[in-house]
Amino acid sequence: MISHGAEGARVVLCRDCLVESPGGDSSRCALCGSPRLVAYPHGNALTIAHIDCDAFYASIEKRDNPTLWDRPLIVGGGRRGVVSTCCYVARTFGVRSAMPMFQALKLCPEAVVIGPDMAKYVRVGRQIRSLMQDLTPLVEPISIDEAFLDLTGCEGVHGAGAPLTLARLARKIESEIGLTVSIGLSDCKFLAKLASDLDKPRGYTIVERVQAMALLAPMPVSRIWGVGKVAQTRLNNAGLRLIGDIQALDETTMFARHGAEGGRLWRLARGIDKRRVTPERETKSISSETTFDVDTADKEHLTRTLLVMCERVAARLKKQQLACKSVTLKLRTADFKLRTRARSGFEPTQLATRLFLVARSLLEKELDGARFRLLGVSTADFAAAEGADQGDLVDKDIGRERAREDAIDSLREKFGASAVVRGLAFKATTPKRP
Ligand SMILES: [Mg+2]
Incomplete structure (x- = not known):
């Protein structure tokens, strides 16, 4: 897709022969005749990219089983589950991700259905990520198959500007890994992500600052x-x-x-987005889980276990000087059904008592008589610990909770994480607000 709208000298890049030439009116590459051109202003200043694999799970399965290449393919959780990913052939029948499988098969009865092989997809996702990281340390993954890249200042290293560097990457992913990606390039994350979606699959869209308002x-x-x-x-x-x-x-x-x-x-x-591309943190989530010896529906047992886990998680948050803004409760029922319930967007915290209050309110809604074999709590959405849990006029309790936990923590440092101290924390917190 060729971008129009900016003044001044323009460059046209052929995504097949990877040659940049002065912009003209031709819709095909003068050298190889390919129509896959992308244009941008000379001295391109756009360096924030979003790269998204096309129909990731389905494309991997097709790559690994070439007899499937022209068949409608759905990757999903069996006949009773939902569609995880479907290939572009299946999409022409109206199949979409997250659609119930029975509905997808009604639209496309001849579809081949394959159960997801997450371990394989994670492996491939890592391979692609490492090719990205060869280009810049500023790679921010946002899921298994998509990431932001900040290529600012990388021109000298690669001997090419961001547009050509990205086209080379796309070709490399195709030849070395056997998958296609779609690329969006702009000057901020929001526009880059929007751009990568405009020309899928195997797309490459550049959104210039002057185009943003009219495009949006x-x-x-x-x-x-x-x-x-x-x-x-x-x-x-x-x-x-x-x-x-x-x-x-x-x-x-x-x-x-x-x-x-x-x-x-x-x-x-207006396409204004100041968020930076922040490279992958070592820690994406901090969690703790317990599988019970005997499945249980007992509220007190579950609640006590939850508190212990919140304390473990809080201790790790404190150790890594992180505060979290999101808590997820995970439950697996006796018949192996998974329930996850999350709350996010609260003020960053690293206090066990606060984590516990959030997690317990999530747990209480799930106590419907079901027996559970596993209970877990995980935290994510991290912020720096600095400034967390300081308390303010609205929530004066935080200061007190913080002081109490600091005291418990220092006792623990002296005597170890004993059950006595845990019991103390339990009594101190449970009777409080829901
Ligand atoms: Mg994708």
Whole structure:
């Protein structure tokens, strides 16, 4: 896809022969005749990329079994499950990810269904990530098959600017790993991610700063990062259907009507996104889980176990000087059904008592008589510990909790994590607010 709209000298890159040449009107490469061209201003300053594998699980299965290459393929959890990924052939029948399998098979009865092989997908995802990391240390994975790359200042190392470097990477992934990716390149994460989705599969879209407003204007507000079904309905009810509707308002109005979130939406609607590409942290989540010797439905037993695990998790958070903004409770029932319940978006914390209050409120909703074989708690969405759990006018309890936990922690350092201290913490916390 060729980008138009900017003034000045332009460069055209052929994604097949990987040659950059001065921009012209031709829609095909002068050297090899390929139509797969991408254009950008001379001295391109766009260095933030989003790379997304095309139909990742399905493409891996097709790669590994070439007899499937032209058949509609669904990777998913058997006939009673849902579609994890479907190939582009299956998509022409209307099959989509997250669709119930019976519905997908009604649309496309001839589809081949394969159960997911996560271990294999993780392995392939790592291979691709390591090719990305050869280009820049600033690789921020956002799922198994997609990542942001910041190529700022990498020109000297690669002897090429970001556009050519990325085209080379796409070719390398095709030839060495046998999968295709779609690339979005812009000057911020939001536009890069949006761009990678515009020309799938095997796409390459560059969104220049001057194009951002016009590109975004006709899109539904749901295309803005973080606007899910609920937020979309809320915005629609406020008369905001298209991103252009938000662009038409001034920042103060958006802020007045929709709070801090309104300010964020106003900026993203204009393609303004200051978030940096932050390389993968060593730690993506800190968690603890327990498999019971005997399946249990006993509230007190589950609650006590949960507290012990929250304390373990808190100790690790403190050790790594992290605070979390999200807690996930994991339960596996006696018949192996998995339940996960999460809460996120609270003030960063590393205190066991706070983790426990959140996790316990999630647990209590699940106590429906089911017997559980496994209980787990995990934390994610980390922030620096600095400034966490300081307490404020609204929540004066935090200061007290912090002091108490500090005292328990130092006792533990002296005497070890004894059951007595745990019991103390248990009594001190359970009777409090839900
Ligand atoms: Mg993908």
